Amino acid sequence: MRPTAWKPARVPATPLRLVQKFTTVSNEEKLMAIETNMKRRSSFERMTLTAALLIALTGFASVAGATYQLPAARAVKWEGNVGVKGDIPARTTIYKTLTPSGGNDATAIQTAINNCPTGQVVKLSAGTFSVSSPITLKSGVTLRGSGMGSTVIKGTSGMPGAYLVGIKSSSYSLGTPVAVSSGLSKGSTTISTSTAHGLVAGDVILIDQLNNGQDTPPVTNAGKAACTWCGRSSGTRSLGQMVQVVSVPSSTTATLEMPLYWNYDSSLAPQATKIKGITKDAGIEELTVNNLVSASSRQSGSGGTIVMTGSSNSWLYKVEAIGSYQTMVRIYGSYRNTIRGSKFHGVAPMDGSQYGSGRGYAVWLNPYASANLIENNQLYDLTAVFLINGSVSGNVISYNYISDLNGAPANWNRGIIVFHGAHPMMNLVEGNISDGRHVADNVWGSSSHNTFFRNRHNLTPGLTGGTWNVDIQKNQQYYNIIGNVIGNAGYENFFEFHNQAITISSGQKSIYRFGYTSDGDSSASGNDPNAYYTALRHGNWDSFNRTVTWSGQDDRDLPPSLYLKSQPAWWGYPQWPAIGPDVSPMSPPVGVIGKGTPWDGKGILSAPLALQVQ
Numbered sequence: 001m002r003p004t005a006w007k008p009a010r011v012p013a014t015p016l017r018l019v020q021k022f023t024t025v026s027n028e029e030k031l032m033a034i035e036t037n038m039k040r041r042s043s044f045e046r047m048t049l050t051a052a053l054l055i056a057l058t059g060f061a062s063v064a065g066a067t068y069q070l071p072a073a074r075a076v077k078w079e080g081n082v083g084v085k086g087d088i089p090a091r092t093t094i095y096k097t098l099t100p101s102g103g104n105d106a107t108a109i110q111t112a113i114n115n116c117p118t119g120q121v122v123k124l125s126a127g128t129f130s131v132s133s134p135i136t137l138k139s140g141v142t143l144r145g146s147g148m149g150s151t152v153i154k155g156t157s158g159m160p161g162a163y164l165v166g167i168k169s170s171s172y173s174l175g176t177p178v179a180v181s182s183g184l185s186k187g188s189t190t191i192s193t194s195t196a197h198g199l200v201a202g203d204v205i206l207i208d209q210l211n212n213g214q215d216t217p218p219v220t221n222a223g224k225a226a227c228t229w230c231g232r233s234s235g236t237r238s239l240g241q242m243v244q245v246v247s248v249p250s251s252t253t254a255t256l257e258m259p260l261y262w263n264y265d266s267s268l269a270p271q272a273t274k275i276k277g278i279t280k281d282a283g284i285e286e287l288t289v290n291n292l293v294s295a296s297s298r299q300s301g302s303g304g305t306i307v308m309t310g311s312s313n314s315w316l317y318k319v320e321a322i323g324s325y326q327t328m329v330r331i332y333g334s335y336r337n338t339i340r341g342s343k344f345h346g347v348a349p350m351d352g353s354q355y356g357s358g359r360g361y362a363v364w365l366n367p368y369a370s371a372n373l374i375e376n377n378q379l380y381d382l383t384a385v386f387l388i389n390g391s392v393s394g395n396v397i398s399y400n401y402i403s404d405l406n407g408a409p410a411n412w413n414r415g416i417i418v419f420h421g422a423h424p425m426m427n428l429v430e431g432n433i434s435d436g437r438h439v440a441d442n443v444w445g446s447s448s449h450n451t452f453f454r455n456r457h458n459l460t461p462g463l464t465g466g467t468w469n470v471d472i473q474k475n476q477q478y479y480n481i482i483g484n485v486i487g488n489a490g491y492e493n494f495f496e497f498h499n500q501a502i503t504i505s506s507g508q509k510s511i512y513r514f515g516y517t518s519d520g521d522s523s524a525s526g527n528d529p530n531a532y533y534t535a536l537r538h539g540n541w542d543s544f545n546r547t548v549t550w551s552g553q554d555d556r557d558l559p560p561s562l563y564l565k566s567q568p569a570w571w572g573y574p575q576w577p578a579i580g581p582d583v584s585p586m587s588p589p590v591g592v593i594g595k596g597t598p599w600d601g602k603g604i605l606s607a608p609l610a611l612q613v614q
Helices: 027-038 043-047 049-058 106-115 529-533
Strands: 094-098 120-124 127-131 135-137 141-144 151-155 163-167 178-182 190-193 204-209 239-250 253-256 271-276 283-290 304-309 315-324 327-332 338-340 343-347 361-365 368-370 373-375 378-380 384-388 391-393 396-398 401-403 415-419 428-430 433-435 437-440 451-453 456-458 468-472 480-482 494-498 510-514 536-538 540-542 547-549 604-606
Touching: 094 106, 106 120, 106 127, 106 135, 106 141, 135 141, 151 163, 163 283, 239 368, 239 391, 283 304, 304 315, 315 327, 327 368, 415 433, 456 468, 494 529
Parallel strands: 094 120, 120 141, 127 151, 135 163, 141 283, 151 283, 163 304, 283 315, 304 327, 315 338, 315 343, 327 361, 338 373, 343 378, 361 384, 368 391, 373 396, 378 401, 384 415, 396 428, 401 433, 415 437, 428 451, 433 456, 437 468, 451 480, 468 510, 480 536, 494 510
Antiparallel strands: 178 190, 178 271, 190 253, 204 239, 204 271, 239 253, 540 547
């Protein structure tokens, strides 16, 4: 029997006896999978062999009665280690205020930015500033408007350049790599190099290593095709992390701002490479960037409507961007940036192919990006939302409101969080509301160790393609799916697909799909069983079972957040946390598209869905 309403307890005296409807997997099957993996294990896997066996046999068991924690090998410390250090500064000194001229305002804006002292603001008054060349911020300067929709920077038709507004330097490039000889373990904050590294405190470096498709997990830039841009050396160094050097004890040692995310393998030639031409402490605030008539193929690749290239401790705050040719915001070689309170929507130009392949993305992180924070934004009328590939690690994508996506084919559920290959890892996806499909695909290679926590997600009603809420494909392993609310009651008619024949676009709507080789793969053969066996699922409510499914005897008291110590200052919703099987209602009301997020209390349209548990 199912009650008409659910009144949850955070820590019940007697835990609810909830129905668990996972496909039955014996310990023998799990051990066979582990044994197969061990035959081609890496140093990372050898160091976690004991943990892997415990996971296989006990269902990720942990100490009873405590607040749930992700296993240490599966996560990094996101709290305090993402976004602008110390948060976005509130700068008060106005260097110069500009008003629209009625002509081309690009030179006036750029000159003011170039001459602005560090720590000051170039202020744009209300009105539309027409620009016929890109606007580029330098370090230490804030470009601030008078509000989204009030101040508009509008690109002109045919304007040159790969972006409309950018935080970047023309001197951005990669330095000469140096071999890292020790300090390679996950959690290390000191590295040693085999020769003098030439680094100084404040430098941002990329630490990476060669791919190994025979590792566990596999690290490869070869999926349906080879990704030559997913990392250095033509994509053959797809796993890595960006980090800042905080001190240099000697010419061959460096102390890092935050711990290493990974157990790097000395046999895979780990290297450290300085990011040259970093733009730091720059911000864009309180304005609209209108790319509707200036959008063109020149903004493809490393370009976009707005670019953050080689940026560090920089931000977009309350920025509206309209008109994505390929990508609205391109994050490229960037570290510790924040995007908050912004609104991204619209594809341009409307040329008949605007919703086709390679068009209309919202945010693309590639080929390296670490410790960035993208929170409390609105994203709609796009084809795909977050596209993530390359050495993209340790980022947090959180509390974004995503809806009303379009694309070709028109009947296909669009990608929301898309791990797009070679080799994103240790990223956190928390507290987002979305409809479409979360997918880790096999297009450009592998990914692993990414976490979905306390998200509210469902398929887009009425669409018949890609009807899997969470789609973890071949070579995508060690995913964590914790405390989410997935699906709409009465809509999904299957719990999961893995290692079985399915029919695409046939009305088979599932919560999960694991291990298939591509979006169109419907076969039971040639799939990756380890996408399924290495996934950790715990405390998720789903619409097929209409209950919460827990993993073995793992702790059932979920933390409010995996990166926030407490309710953030920008929070406006009365419930914290807002989403999860342990709060009532299990998700916030749906907002009016374009009028705010569910967490700022604006534009509330409808009540939460009536979700039930047994």
